[in-house]
Amino acid sequence: MKGKKKSYKWVPYLFLIPYLIAFFAFRFGPSIAGFFVSLTRWNIVGQAKFVGFGNFVELFKDPNFIKSLVNTLYFMLLTVPSLVIGGLLIAMLVDQPLKGRTVARTFVFMPYVIMSTVVGVIWLWIFDAHFGILNYYLGFLGIKPIAWLSSINWAMPAVAIATVWWTIGFNMILFLAGLQDIPNELKEAARIDGASSWQVFWNVTLPLLTPTTIVVIMLTLINTFQVFAQVYVMTGGGPSMATLTVVQYMYVQSFQYYRLGYGSAIAYVIFMFLVIFILIEKKFLKRFGDES
Amino acid sequence: MKNRGKKRLIRLLLYFFLILCIITSFFPILWMTVSAFKPEGEILSYPPQWVPLHPTWSNFSYVLSKFNFARWTFNSIVSAVVAMIIVIFIDSLAAFAFARMKFRGNRVLYSIIISMLMVPIQVTIVPLYLMFANMNLLNTLIALILPTTGNVTGVFILTSFFKSVPQDLLDAAIVDGAGSFRIWWSIMLPLARPSISAVAIITFMSNWTSFLWPLVSVSSDASRTLPVGIAQFFGGQSGVSGSAPQYGPAMAAALMATIPAIAIFLFLQRYFVKGIMMTGIKG
Amino acid sequence: MKFRTVLLVAVAVLIFGALSMAQPLQLAFWGGWTGPDGNVMRQLVAEYNSTHPNVHVTLTTMQWTPLFTKFLVSSRGGQSPNILAMHGPDVPEFASYGLLTPISNVLQAAGFSAKDFAPAAWNGTFYKGKQYAFPLDLHMNSIYYNKKLFEKAGITPPTGWISGKEFLNMAIKLTLDKNGKHPGEAGFDPNNIVQYGIALYSLNWHGFLEWYELLRQEGYNFLNPSMNKIGYPLQAGEKAWKWLQDLFFKYHVAPVGANSPLQDFLIGKTAMLEDGPWEIPAMKAQKGLEWGTFPVPQVFAHKAVWGSGHVLTIPVHQDKAHMKAAEDFVIWLVKHSDKWALSGNIPAYNSARKYASSLIGRNGFLKEAEYVAMLPRIPKESQVFSSASVSPIVVAGQNILVRNQNIMSVMKWMNQQINMILAQ
Numbered sequence: 001m002k003g004k005k006k007s008y009k010w011v012p013y014l015f016l017i018p019y020l021i022a023f024f025a026f027r028f029g030p031s032i033a034g035f036f037v038s039l040t041r042w043n044i045v046g047q048a049k050f051v052g053f054g055n056f057v058e059l060f061k062d063p064n065f066i067k068s069l070v071n072t073l074y075f076m077l078l079t080v081p082s083l084v085i086g087g088l089l090i091a092m093l094v095d096q097p098l099k100g101r102t103v104a105r106t107f108v109f110m111p112y113v114i115m116s117t118v119v120g121v122i123w124l125w126i127f128d129a130h131f132g133i134l135n136y137y138l139g140f141l142g143i144k145p146i147a148w149l150s151s152i153n154w155a156m157p158a159v160a161i162a163t164v165w166w167t168i169g170f171n172m173i174l175f176l177a178g179l180q181d182i183p184n185e186l187k188e189a190a191r192i193d194g195a196s197s198w199q200v201f202w203n204v205t206l207p208l209l210t211p212t213t214i215v216v217i218m219l220t221l222i223n224t225f226q227v228f229a230q231v232y233v234m235t236g237g238g239p240s241m242a243t244l245t246v247v248q249y250m251y252v253q254s255f256q257y258y259r260l261g262y263g264s265a266i267a268y269v270i271f272m273f274l275v276i277f278i279l280i281e282k283k284f285l286k287r288f289g290d291e292s
Numbered sequence: 293m294k295n296r297g298k299k300r301l302i303r304l305l306l307y308f309f310l311i312l313c314i315i316t317s318f319f320p321i322l323w324m325t326v327s328a329f330k331p332e333g334e335i336l337s338y339p340p341q342w343v344p345l346h347p348t349w350s351n352f353s354y355v356l357s358k359f360n361f362a363r364w365t366f367n368s369i370v371s372a373v374v375a376m377i378i379v380i381f382i383d384s385l386a387a388f389a390f391a392r393m394k395f396r397g398n399r400v401l402y403s404i405i406i407s408m409l410m411v412p413i414q415v416t417i418v419p420l421y422l423m424f425a426n427m428n429l430l431n432t433l434i435a436l437i438l439p440t441t442g443n444v445t446g447v448f449i450l451t452s453f454f455k456s457v458p459q460d461l462l463d464a465a466i467v468d469g470a471g472s473f474r475i476w477w478s479i480m481l482p483l484a485r486p487s488i489s490a491v492a493i494i495t496f497m498s499n500w501t502s503f504l505w506p507l508v509s510v511s512s513d514a515s516r517t518l519p520v521g522i523a524q525f526f527g528g529q530s531g532v533s534g535s536a537p538q539y540g541p542a543m544a545a546a547l548m549a550t551i552p553a554i555a556i557f558l559f560l561q562r563y564f565v566k567g568i569m570m571t572g573i574k575g
Numbered sequence: 576m577k578f579r580t581v582l583l584v585a586v587a588v589l590i591f592g593a594l595s596m597a598q599p600l601q602l603a604f605w606g607g608w609t610g611p612d613g614n615v616m617r618q619l620v621a622e623y624n625s626t627h628p629n630v631h632v633t634l635t636t637m638q639w640t641p642l643f644t645k646f647l648v649s650s651r652g653g654q655s656p657n658i659l660a661m662h663g664p665d666v667p668e669f670a671s672y673g674l675l676t677p678i679s680n681v682l683q684a685a686g687f688s689a690k691d692f693a694p695a696a697w698n699g700t701f702y703k704g705k706q707y708a709f710p711l712d713l714h715m716n717s718i719y720y721n722k723k724l725f726e727k728a729g730i731t732p733p734t735g736w737i738s739g740k741e742f743l744n745m746a747i748k749l750t751l752d753k754n755g756k757h758p759g760e761a762g763f764d765p766n767n768i769v770q771y772g773i774a775l776y777s778l779n780w781h782g783f784l785e786w787y788e789l790l791r792q793e794g795y796n797f798l799n800p801s802m803n804k805i806g807y808p809l810q811a812g813e814k815a816w817k818w819l820q821d822l823f824f825k826y827h828v829a830p831v832g833a834n835s836p837l838q839d840f841l842i843g844k845t846a847m848l849e850d851g852p853w854e855i856p857a858m859k860a861q862k863g864l865e866w867g868t869f870p871v872p873q874v875f876a877h878k879a880v881w882g883s884g885h886v887l888t889i890p891v892h893q894d895k896a897h898m899k900a901a902e903d904f905v906i907w908l909v910k911h912s913d914k915w916a917l918s919g920n921i922p923a924y925n926s927a928r929k930y931a932s933s934l935i936g937r938n939g940f941l942k943e944a945e946y947v948a949m950l951p952r953i954p955k956e957s958q959v960f961s962s963a964s965v966s967p968i969v970v971a972g973q974n975i976l977v978r979n980q981n982i983m984s985v986m987k988w989m990n991q992q993i994n995m996i997l998a999q
Contacts, residue, residue, distance in 0.1 A: 026442030030416035150832030237964025425652035527609035535610030
């Protein structure tokens with residue numbers, strides 16, 4: 001056995017090579033190229049001018065960028081808990097042997113496949129202050145019309161609501177797959193030992209689900225930090241930059257102001273922030289994992 | 293007696309939440325569906341009009357007759373399905389190596405790959421474009437497929453799932469003398485069916501709704517995908533675009549565009565079934 | 576046997592050759608018309624294709640922002656379209672990047688000269704003394720009005736230019752609270768307004784444009800003559816903002832923070848709307864709406880209205896044959912631009928504009944045609960006059976017209992931001 005293993009040292013690389021080729025060619029390479037762009041001043045068509053870390057220096061003095069960063073953190077605060085916990089709860093619900101669970105899975109996931117521009121129109125129709133249907137039905141409850149998308153206080157929560165609706169299906173799918181991986185036998189054994197449903201969930205399901213939970217939390221952090229389409233189609237970042245997010249700012253600088261170097265610098269600051277987030281998350285979850 | 297009553301209550305409660313989930317997620321889509329059958333002037337009516345007063349097929353016939361909708365759908369399906377298959381194949385191979393094999397540079401390589409999740413994808417657009425322009429591959433389905441194959445999410449999810457497969461299941465196969473490829477093919481893949489179908493769904497959908505890359509990489513109508521095609525007659529926000537909004541055709545097109553995606557979803561979600569033990573023993 | 580083979584090959588070669596000769600020259604034409612205007616252009620293109628069998632034009636439409644992104648990226652890869660539509664004020668930026676072909680000789684050869692076009696449209700095609708574009712149309716703000724609501728209020732809609740005062744009185748009469756009271760009357764409740772006088776844009780960059788036309792009515796330019804600094808006196812700017820701000824917060828004749836003023840007007844929530852002619856197809860589609868247009872109010876000393884115009888450009892990176900075919904197509908399009916009026920836009924070509932006057936609802940726009948004030952044409956247009964949320968002009972409009980902030984301090988901030996961009 002052991003001898004065999006030794007002689008096939010190259011086997012792992014054989015498994016890796018197809019993916020690594022694709023990864024280095026289409027993801028890593030262009031990203032590194034993007035990093036070099038961030039060291040230049042470049043409008044896409046002209047000659048790139050090397051400016052060192054000038055873009056980064058400018059960035060940290062740019063009040064719009066600071067604002068977009070604060071907004072994005074606020075957005076994460078509003079969405080991450082509901083996306084993770086809600087995703088788990090829905091996944092557990094549609095994991096039960098209930099009639100119509102396939103229908104529920106499909107409907108919860110469905111918003112995820114709709115084009116972003118159409119999602120924008122749908123939510124404009126829901127949130128509009130004058131003809132919006134949310135205000136129309138809230139009116140029956142005696143609640144005064146709220147200018148959801150045009151007030152600086154309500155715009156971000158409105159975007160957050162739409163985001164949860166739009167992307168919770170993604171987390172549901174991951175949790176569902178994770179739940180399926182937990183052998184029924186373990187849960188049944190616990191139940192036979194007299195554990196209540198809650199105890200089964202807390203002592204069996206949740207610990208066994210930890211790898212999935214880590215994946216989901218990490219992807220949710222990354223995706224919400226990089227939120228773009230929802231904001232772009234619902235508020236465009238307004239009013240008064242109340243919903244401006246970092247990736248949107250990067251998009252504006254790169255593709256609307258044609259300052260690709262500056263935009264790429266934003267991308268790499270986003271990268272730095274996310275690395276810090278993920279390191280913190282890992283530390284936190286490790287401790288959580290040790291305790292349970 | 294008491295216990296049974298409690299069980300019934302819980303069941304009732306579960307159904308209540310199930311229906312709640314269905315309603316809240318479907319309700320905005322219902323509006324899209326209803327709007328697709330309304331003439332333009334009725335769509336943003338007030339108070340809300342849930343049944344079209346003058347139901348019409350004109351939005352659908354407009355989209356289907358004026359534009360090459362069938363071709364866009366074909367391109368979308370082909371590029372998303374091919375990308376999905378390639379991704380599942382190469383990602384599950386790589387994830388198997390990362391999760392279950394010891395080799396030099398495992399952790400470093402894995403960290404490099406995962407770190408790319410944190411670089412916003414938009415930054416790669418222009419470099420990718422110049423690369424595909426050099427290879428003379430713009431305006432092809434290949435240009436729509438290849439960049440997806442370098443995606444990170446799939447490897448990340450699969451590695452994490454593969455790690456949690458109990459080692460004794462694999463050991464049994466190793467004792468039987470199965471090679472790495474056998475283990476990967478006949479034990480790992482069947483065991484990880486739920487997670488593989490999750491990755492398949494996610495990969496398919498991200499290709500299905502992708503906009504920026506298909507927008508810049510493809511110019512000819514013959515290789516356009518659905519989101520870029522639909523953008524031809526739908527601008528999103530009115531007032532900024534300088535064109536009058538035209539919601540009806542966009543809603544009809546969006547509705548038609550969800551159908552293949554839903555079909556794929558229904559097909560793949562069937563693999564969310566508990567079958568682990570059964571297939572595991574076969575080895 | 577052998578002879579027959581040779582013959583067969585010869586015939587095949589001939590057929591193949593004939594086929595490849597008959598293969599029409601392909602032209603890619605990009606424009607930002609995503610609504611019913613796109614259909615009108617597609618029809619024009621189809622007409623050209625059917626009458627010119629050796630050329631085939633393919634129109635690609637898409638919102639301007641991603642379209643220009645795509646244009647820049649494609650130009651870098653040497654794949655620009657053969658014809659690109661844009662707005663007059665966009666010309667300097669793309670011309671300064673070296674992406675557009677100067678075309679004054681082509682215009683001359685086709686027999687076009689300045690006097691054949693509306694002056695604002697013609698002037699919008701130049702950069703640094705060179706002409707880079709064919710003027711296609713003009714589109715400017717105007718006031719749309721709801722005939723039924725005017726009738727109910729007992730107001731005869733004006734047909735020509737009216738003063739700011741007359742306009743305000745009208746708007747007040749058209750604003751009603753729950754009890755049927757107008758603003759200014761005793762007991763008027765500004766929190767329960769059921770019908771507003773006018774829908775004004777305030778969340779997007781049109782808020783700034785409404786102000787810009789008032790500034791021009793006072794006789795000032797936004798930038799200094801060398802176009803490198805803000806050039807208007809603060810007091811003039813304040814007066815213009817004040818007039819707009821009062822419509823929202825003092826007289827309550829315009830709903831604050833409307834997401835979609837067009838929809839508000841279409842469903843009868845407001846009796847008037849200030850918007851461009853591109854909305855005409857939406858007006859026509861709305862069931863039960865009877866509407867007309869008249870010019871924007873002349874609030875200050877001069878008549879002026881914000882406007883812009885579509886122009887057609889020939890990007891570089893193409894061979895002579897394609898360039899020639901593209902020029903021929905554009906010349907044809909300008910000459911047949913009377914039908915383009917169906918999109919709502921007012922043709923720039925004088926003889927084509929006459930047709931527009933026979934169409935309904937064009938009154939306001941036609942009366943404004945000679946008073947159009949375009950934005951200054953500068954190479955940094957995409958940053959200075961951006962419609963993005965971080966754009967100083969957008970934020971200024973939101974702060975003043977939605978959040979009712981102090982005009983002077985907002986304006987000073989806006990000026991400083993714009994001076995900074997211009998100095999970069």
